[in-house]
Amino acid sequence: MKIYTKAIFFLGITICCTHQINAQKQLYNYVDPMIGSEGVGRVFIGPSCPYGMVKPSPDCTSSPNSGWLPMPKEVTGFSQVHVSGTGGGPKYGNIQIMPFSGALDKMDQTSFRAEENVKLGYYETVFKENNIKTEITTGEKVSFYRFTYPKNTSKELKIDPGFFLGEEKIPDAREAQQFVGSQIEIVSDTEVRGYSRIRGGWNNGRAYTVYFWAVFDQPIAKYVTFKDGKFYNNQKAQFDSGKKTAALLSFGNTGKEELNVKIGISFLSELKAKNNIEIEIPHWDFNTVLSTLENKWENLLSRIKVSEDTSEDYKKMFYTGLYHTMIMPVDRTGENPLWTNDEPYYDDFYTIWDTFRTSSPLITLIDSKRKVDIINAMLNIYKREGYLPEGRSGNDNGRTQGGSNAEVVLADAFVKNLKGIDYELALQAMLKDATVPPGGNEEKEGRGGLMDYLKLGYVPYGTDRAGNRTIDYAYNDYNIAIVAKGLGKMDLYNQYIKQADNWQNLWRSDYENNGAKGFIMPKDKDGNWLDDVVFGESKIQKPTFKYTPVIIESPWYVCHWCVFFYEGNSWEYSLSIPHDVPELIRKSGGEKAFEDRLNTFFNSDLYNVANEPSFLTPCLYHWIGKPYLSSDRIRTIIKNNFNTSREGLPGNDDSGAMSSWLAFHMMGLYPNAGQPYYLINTPLIKETIMQLENGKKFKISAKKMSDKNKYIKAAFLNGKAYNKAWILHDDINNGGELVLEMDSKPSAWGTTIFPPKK
Template sequence: MLVSLLGILEMVFAGGPEVGGEEDLTRHVNVFQGTTKGGNRFPGVVAAPFAMVKLGPDVMNGRHDAYSGYLPEGRVWGFSMMHESGTGGAPKYGVVSQMPVVGDIANPLLDLSQDRAVPDEAEIGYYKSSLANGVAVELSATQHAGLYRYTFSKTNTSLFGNSSSSNMHSIVVDVSHVLPSFRRFGWEQHYSGGEFEYDATDGHYQGFGTYNNGWNLSPDWNIYFCGRFSKEPESWKIFKGTNSSGETLAEYGSNEKVSGTQRLGGVFTFKERELRSRVGISFLSTEQACENLDREISTETTIEELASTAKSTWNAEVLNKIQVEGATEADTKLLYSSLLGMFLIPSNRTGENAAWDGTEPYYDDVFTLWDTHRCQTSLFHIVNPTAYEEFIRSLIDIWRHDGFMPDARSSNFNGRVQVGSNADNVLADAYVKNVRGAVNWHNGFLAMQTDAEIAPPPNNDPMAPDSSTKEGRGALPDWLKYGYITPAYTRSVSRAIEYSNNDFGLYQMAQGLGYDDDAAKYLNRSRNWRNHWNPRAESNNHTGFMVPRLANGSFVDQDPLSCGGCYWGDAYYEDNPWIYSLNALHDIARLKALSGGDEKFVDRVDKLFDLNIFNAGNEPGFTSPFLYNFVPGMQWKSVERSRREIGRLYSAEPGGLPGNSDGGAMESNIIWQMIGLWPLTGQTTFLILSPWFPRMTIDLGTGKTLTITTTGGDKDTAFYVQSLKVNGEEWNQSWVSWQDVFEDGGKMEYVLGAEPRAWGSEVPPSPASGDG
């Protein structure tokens, strides 16, 4: 449940329907959505979509990984400037940290962590933790800077648990602070060293930290910082040491720079009960960090002003792009809380690119296109097309300088590729939907062709040493030699189906650019998933499944109900053979024929639910419940699965996601279902489902809108499509195209009812199935 702010914030924000001239839809947002039950969402302050600074608490709870820094239970051990959201694998960032301590502190290497006296409070642009020692920590931020407000009560509890009425309080700035991992996979972050200095003449401190590893196995990278307090400290010191016993602790009190690989930071002691701390960060230099700070947060800037600006920004750039009428408050909160969740990462680091000089936009913290390409990137395009074009240009620019586009990227380093090279799908999707602007599409095709033709060298990943998990297609040698992937490579079957989809993306681009020979080549390669189809594999009255295949051409015996461990070393990654055998989304007509025709295909999709195979938290199965649309008159079953099997798993509450957010993949999934459409990435096709709201208006930019209305329906009981008009025309297709409703806007008018109807006799195209 979203907790309200203190009285002063209530006075600022409450009552008014608008903030900054926009309707204030942030009042429907629960920033704690998806923060429990494995959702891994970041609930702290993100001042704008994709802001570089993500300021919030870091919590320790035994040996549980805090992927976004936050855990609902445990001890707070710092408040740091950088986090990711919804990631798995291992935590990343948690750098440039501060921690308030009651009294003067002799040894800052001690465990300074504190329990929380009450649950944390937050809204967009504002975060508050009330610590057990009596210190209240309030946070707000901008794109590149953060503002802390500390309030020390008259009687605080000291580090050792006793009551203290001391007027002295300390802030510990810890350069060596980083989010740990306890999974023993070799993915944990490391602090490599840093530098710290304090200039007593003007009262600012600055420095940098060097860190490495994390889920993408990145080498050393630097983050620079610059901080100022609202009051001059009574005393201060720089510390350097290696352990909490203090035996190796060294302290410095002059203006010299202190550097080294040992733990490092500063301790600042004050007597004021209220203190503000401003911090700027940069990937480029301490000078740039100070410029970011002074430009974005002045000495007079307040928490309330920053929070109000953040609300206005989120309203204008994301939330107000989708307007609904006639919705319940629960569904409204789900919609807008989910919109927040899908725009937290990647991070827009344009102007902060430490990897190379250039004028192109730069986006980092891509986690991961394997997760997000199915439905997040297509919604990103619609809600914020300007940023989306920048993102596409950034992917191409990363290829231009680093040699490969990322499937995932963080701290200026590509990695980790889970299965396919899914930047290919994302670029193809943008191209066929007419994203143009300043995108160099010739270079975009060359970037995709690099994935399709050049095998990246192995990067010695301990979880998958057979080939690269850094970038590109690690199993490409088999793909080019055999037209399938042998068990010599891990995740062989999953890779084969995704490489087929990736090659279909190259076909789409080559066809549009007029590269006819390349188009024919990649269309043919996009059908290679069929080479893994064993027509003799059997399971639950069905024959034909995708299975591993040896170099001699023989199939490996495989139980279609088993994926082994479903992880890095297995033939199937994060899902099972039943799901992957339905994932040739560009070649469904051939898939239906191999499955035994329409009736058997429907029963095959039914079995995903009858046998409890489908898992809404696994991305490979995201489209599976909606494949009924490819059978005439069976669209109603897609709607039924959406409402009864998936929709009930979501809410705006902390446990309201059915799995890891995965960078907004899970949130965009439910938003598409609320809209009543489902995207097929790399195609212009959207499968028709059933809208949740009586009226929804989507702002498409440049004055264009898509309006979706329903009559005769009820979200929970009367949700089957009885009839549909698209732009005033009677519609009996179970799909619409980009050109129908998004390119120039449009109108979709549904009549819904309580009984299923065999509506949707015209099925979607199957563009790779033209060979019969």
């Protein structure tokens, strides 16, 4: 009997240990959606499928971009559509629901959280006032809620299609969403349907409509509907008359305490929203929905595995970085209200100015088939609407921040040989951006100031964002040249490779600042450099401010969008020439002067880790043969700015831009987007293994790496000595192993063969 008992005991231990080992292997457990949720990160904290259309989450008032704010801020309700990591005015926050207990006599059911639990695919909170517990998970197009009410209390629920984020008292306030209409109908004792129609938001977009179909696992016992400030008994429907509508439902105080709610969302119709439920979640098993979501993420996250001895914090930072990268853009295939076809449709490019540098290349590396779908969706938008998206949300293009950076995404796919893309069509779309002014829609799409750019070779001061537009357009022209050359169109190549030098037309070679010489500076349409710039709208007094490479113009002199450089200054942008670093070095006075310039930039706090145009800058030491200095900068930046806390991101995550920057550097790679190579730096993780979609694997190993041994002494690619501090995408895609031998001091590795030239 004792032997039998011991056998059972040891069997139990074995099963328990096996379970723990299996649990450790689930990479989604390392994802912490709360990293970057506070401070400036603004990430979405609720459950989401990869690129999921539906993103349910609490709304803590109508102000925050992602809906959520930390405790003790109140919760207004839970809406079904959100974005992640964005700045500017909020977007979405549609179809809000809220559990409560009590009379059906008021719309405001605001509550405060007593506790909160967040993990990948799951959100939970308990309200202080009524002790109601809310749990949320989701499918691709269907939210799933499980509300648990205290025993012997009535179960009520508000459904409010009139709510949205970013509402302002001033009609047509810039970047504010505006109410257009809503509708609600109680279809049966277990179903409610309706829609919300909203316009505006960050991209000042046209009206979009979010349709819903809600189903309950308990019958409605009592209800009132709401319209324009009044409640109506025994009226099951409130039609759209341009006034806010809603419904308050009671499920009584008998039966089980648990109320399950599924909310199907569609951008086409209420019946399509219902169909989404029937196809995606036909059952009432909350845990099955959660498990399905976890498995989707596990499949993607497991495509890059890190060594077992990687610290817990680094695993969290890395896998959360991958996770944030694949929340947006949003897959709305089959939900396009603008045209009909079977092609992929994606929305919420928020924006490509933010994401082309790191998010887009990381998706190419992890999920290349998805990247092909995303690019084909971009081309489909071009075919139907005339321009590629630079930003897009609510099924409408907008806003442009600098260049027409879809060109970089298309060129990046081309040089990395992604199959299934019509590159002739892609070139046509790129040329449309480069040759046809958008006719008053410069905020929405295309290239603002295009005619001056083509005539003068630069965008003159007076056109919004003239400085970074000139720089971006030059790089976009380089992207066009590369695709044209690859397609055998040498006349186009020769034209656009010449235009790729246009950034030099704003390079003021004699201007000195902080010991550095030569900067991108404002010039008027007559070719005059501008030292003192007039601001304001007065016709009589014309005050001026002195333009220097360190000045930030907004909001003191001009509006946020009216600056010479968008969200940056000349020190930052004068180092942001990703296609022609050798010429930048020459213009800066040579390698020694350039090294001094970089050191001044970082040591004098001129570097802004949160600003995308500076993403490549820590790697620029590669072009002067000192990649070890790039690695030193990157390690310091990560140590000082990134961590696993709720403030663990140093800037707006911008649809995964910040997170993907971190993930790349933790692997020891960094893409120069639109070009076929990655720069090699000292990784933070000793070993990463990429499972490529072509069935091959690529492994990066840093031998004997430690806090002391942080410099690459030698490298070997597939067993052969490798002396370049960069590697081609094809070398990774072909599979194999890159071994980095580490040492305590810099070596001659990577100092002689520089990255490819223009």
